[in-house]
Amino acid sequence: MVSALASRGVEAIAELIVKSRRTVALTGAGISTESGIPDFRGPQGLWKRVDPKIGTIEFFMEHPDEFWRFQLDRLKEMMKAKPNRAHYALAELEKMGKLSAVITQNVDGLHLKAGSKNVIEIHGNLRTAVCIRCKRVIPIEEALRLIESGVFPPKCEKCGSLLKTGSILFNEPIPEEALTRSYIEAETCDFMMAIGTSLQVYPAAYLPVLAKRRSAKLAIINMEPTPLDDIADVVVHGKVGDVLESVLKLVKNMVEGRGQRA
Numbered sequence: 001m002v003s004a005l006a007s008r009g010v011e012a013i014a015e016l017i018v019k020s021r022r023t024v025a026l027t028g029a030g031i032s033t034e035s036g037i038p039d040f041r042g043p044q045g046l047w048k049r050v051d052p053k054i055g056t057i058e059f060f061m062e063h064p065d066e067f068w069r070f071q072l073d074r075l076k077e078m079m080k081a082k083p084n085r086a087h088y089a090l091a092e093l094e095k096m097g098k099l100s101a102v103i104t105q106n107v108d109g110l111h112l113k114a115g116s117k118n119v120i121e122i123h124g125n126l127r128t129a130v131c132i133r134c135k136r137v138i139p140i141e142e143a144l145r146l147i148e149s150g151v152f153p154p155k156c157e158k159c160g161s162l163l164k165t166g167s168i169l170f171n172e173p174i175p176e177e178a179l180t181r182s183y184i185e186a187e188t189c190d191f192m193m194a195i196g197t198s199l200q201v202y203p204a205a206y207l208p209v210l211a212k213r214r215s216a217k218l219a220i221i222n223m224e225p226t227p228l229d230d231i232a233d234v235v236v237h238g239k240v241g242d243v244l245e246s247v248l249k250l251v252k253n254m255v256e257g258r259g260q261r262a
Contacts, residue, residue, distance in 0.1 A: 009236035014250035020191040030196025034084040056170040064153040087114035089244035107167040128166035131156035199226040
């Protein structure tokens with residue numbers, strides 16, 4: 001359930017979606033907490049328990065064993081995780097023709113599992129592993145097989161160099177294709193929803209700013225305040241699942257109402 005205050009924001013978001021010719025969602029870790037995956041910067045966030053330096057490319061290069069032990073714990077969490085009602089709501093909006101794309105900072109793959117088609121994984125994913133030298137990409141299951149056979153940290157079977165998970169680490173460049181697609185979506189949308197993201201990690205946090213500069217409307221849905229709340233047209237502080245479930249229901253009612261009047 002959403003509060004009375006949040007319900008006004010929900011109505012505004014639903015109206016913007018219905019009126020929009022191109023809506024884009026930018027999602028962060030907060031959309032997956034309901035699936036049992038902790039976020040990074042919230043009150044119970046991962047970086048409250050673990051030093052963020054473990055997520056840097058420098059740490060991986062210097063301590064690949066420790067890095068992989070950390071990633072194995074995360075992989076176990078993510079392999080068990082299932083999409084939640086927020087993921088399914090976005091997939092349904094896309095199916096209805098009311099959502100053009102999802103740009104996600106998450107590496108859990110839950111948007112794809114929920115059925116979303118146009119998903120830009122700006123920070124990579126944990127479905128794959130990549131060789132740091134020859135850039136060969138393999139399914140993560142192959143890397144896990146190497147680990148189980150005693151090769152730890154896992155190494156490329158082609159050139160013998162270290163394998164890294166397919167997620168993008170701090171101080172590692174964002175893949176050019178994903179970044180270009182994200183900028184195009186931000187520049188061409190007329191409504192952007194920033195969902196479950198602290199909007200503190202760049203370049204993802206720049207995308208709502210870019211959208212606003214191109215005259216798009218902006219809604220922020222997050223449990224905690226963000227640095228961009230002041231420039232947003234709508235801000236809803238609440239559980240992402242509650243909010244998006246309510247938004248989807250209202251959008252369906254609005255669309256059906258318009259259809260009946262036509």
